[in-house]
Amino acid sequence: MLKELNEKNLVAYALMSALDGMLSLEKIKELLENPKSAIHGDVAFPVFSLAKILRKAPNVIANSLASKIRINDFEKIEVVGPYINFFMNKEKVSNEVLQQILLEGGHFGDFNEGEGRNVVIDMSSPNIAKPFSIGHLRSTVIGDALANIFAKIGYTSVKINHLGDWGKQFGMLIVSFKKWGSKEAVKAHPIDELLKLYVRINAKAKEDPTLDEEARKWFLKLERGDQEARKLWKWFKDESLIEFNRLYKQLNVSFDSINGEAFYNDKMAEIVNILASKGLLKISEGAAIVDLKKYDLNPALIKKSDGATLYITRDLAAALFRKREYDFAKCIYVVGNEQTGHFKQLKAVLKELHYPWAEDIYHVAFGLVTKDGKKLSTRDGNVILLEATLKKADEKALKQIDEKNVNLPNKEQIVHKVGCGAVKFFDLKTDRMNGYDFNLDLMVSFEGETGPYVQYTHARSMSILRNANFFVDKEQTHALKDDESWKIVKLLQIFPQIIKRAADHFEPSIIAKYLLNLSQSFNKYYAHVRILTEDKEKAARLALVYAVATILKEGLRLLGVDAPDKM
Numbered sequence: 001m002l003k004e005l006n007e008k009n010l011v012a013y014a015l016m017s018a019l020d021g022m023l024s025l026e027k028i029k030e031l032l033e034n035p036k037s038a039i040h041g042d043v044a045f046p047v048f049s050l051a052k053i054l055r056k057a058p059n060v061i062a063n064s065l066a067s068k069i070r071i072n073d074f075e076k077i078e079v080v081g082p083y084i085n086f087f088m089n090k091e092k093v094s095n096e097v098l099q100q101i102l103l104e105g106g107h108f109g110d111f112n113e114g115e116g117r118n119v120v121i122d123m124s125s126p127n128i129a130k131p132f133s134i135g136h137l138r139s140t141v142i143g144d145a146l147a148n149i150f151a152k153i154g155y156t157s158v159k160i161n162h163l164g165d166w167g168k169q170f171g172m173l174i175v176s177f178k179k180w181g182s183k184e185a186v187k188a189h190p191i192d193e194l195l196k197l198y199v200r201i202n203a204k205a206k207e208d209p210t211l212d213e214e215a216r217k218w219f220l221k222l223e224r225g226d227q228e229a230r231k232l233w234k235w236f237k238d239e240s241l242i243e244f245n246r247l248y249k250q251l252n253v254s255f256d257s258i259n260g261e262a263f264y265n266d267k268m269a270e271i272v273n274i275l276a277s278k279g280l281l282k283i284s285e286g287a288a289i290v291d292l293k294k295y296d297l298n299p300a301l302i303k304k305s306d307g308a309t310l311y312i313t314r315d316l317a318a319a320l321f322r323k324r325e326y327d328f329a330k331c332i333y334v335v336g337n338e339q340t341g342h343f344k345q346l347k348a349v350l351k352e353l354h355y356p357w358a359e360d361i362y363h364v365a366f367g368l369v370t371k372d373g374k375k376l377s378t379r380d381g382n383v384i385l386l387e388a389t390l391k392k393a394d395e396k397a398l399k400q401i402d403e404k405n406v407n408l409p410n411k412e413q414i415v416h417k418v419g420c421g422a423v424k425f426f427d428l429k430t431d432r433m434n435g436y437d438f439n440l441d442l443m444v445s446f447e448g449e450t451g452p453y454v455q456y457t458h459a460r461s462m463s464i465l466r467n468a469n470f471f472v473d474k475e476q477t478h479a480l481k482d483d484e485s486w487k488i489v490k491l492l493q494i495f496p497q498i499i500k501r502a503a504d505h506f507e508p509s510i511i512a513k514y515l516l517n518l519s520q521s522f523n524k525y526y527a528h529v530r531i532l533t534e535d536k537e538k539a540a541r542l543a544l545v546y547a548v549a550t551i552l553k554e555g556l557r558l559l560g561v562d563a564p565d566k567m
């Protein structure tokens, strides 16, 4: 449970009673600042807004107010010009923070904000018989992290892989397979082979329009449940999933549902009828559309003139289904920013339908990944290639681990945790709207702003604790007052706020950046302070190391990255 350790609260309450109701608690909190330099304390209160009310010089007000504040919660209070600077009682706060982390372990920072409520996360969602792009990889990694983050603040996360397994392209694929395909070839390299068949039929269809017509007929058969069509489609899907699942296993990501677009085939009529009955459907050149001019958006195309439904029709049916099935508090779509228009339309149509939950729909967009500054080609999205890339990350991790520590038990597992964690962490430390350049050497490096750097810091603190035979003693007090420790304590203290911010902004990078900051600060601490020196503060310093290890591990877990105890 989150106890309010927030130092601003402490200061705000102290000011509140000294001010005798002149300003509200909220207003005081708004005015409080975090001084840039530690010589000005931990929290500062500028008195300018009181000067207007009291018509006195700011410095006079600051002095008289400071004299009314009960000092015992603070180490000292200083007036500098128009500011009252508060120095927290380091011993008291460090003891409280460390005690709480010792007591709660990885549960430090848990909230119950979302208790009894669901968050639906639409993530990964590759297309059957098509390459698994680096964008799908991003969606998988970001979606998984968000699921962990929301679970931490009490929600039940529902991870849905909205597979692209429906549409006219399956008609094309069936025709192509019947003409040129071989079962053996597809079995051997499903996605490669199916993609080749798809490309081949598209090229041929340009010269021979009857192929298009044939494909249309096969898709119609598929929609009507024709046995042969269904069987082939199902087989394409199963074979593709075998490949995708290998990748998911490598990434250690699982789903609560893999209901893709096809699942909504029999659920679209309802939403189309609702749109029609509310008078929202307009016929334009034979097609059924919803006008979205008032949202400054292009009309949403719901049904083509030949009766075929579209991507957005299936997303509308899916949204309705999910609301009924999960009664979600939020439904978030982790999809690249090239689909922003689509999700704006989706939300706008739901608003037109006057569903109040339209407000709970969020497109969590992200930027593009490049390689050597260039856009990645479809070939780079080959699952085999992605798997190979992840293996290469492991190889690079192995090389570095071997340089440091040759006798590692379970080396293979640890190496994979580092290699795979490196790729995930690099993705997640970037503000999601920004893209990044995919560079394995940078990602897997043990130095710099990387996952392995954080993992290594965690392993180092675990090794200190092992050497000291540390065990958690909940009775002991852990007061520290030196400036080096204080920096770390203050970072540990804000972990709950960091999680909350990451959830509110759908931004795992807030956690990743925090972990880098904590690691850097801890490594400086380690370089300056002799942790194992025998004196009365040794136990408290070890508790601090334990707290850092605990928070690093928990933070990494939220990002889907494992923290081995040795590496």
Ligand code: ARG
Residues within 6 Å of the ligand: 122, 125, 126, 127, 162, 163, 164, 315, 333, 335
């Ligand atoms: N399959 C789509 C693609 O690869 C992504 C689907 C995203 N989810 C959704 N509900 N539309 O572009």
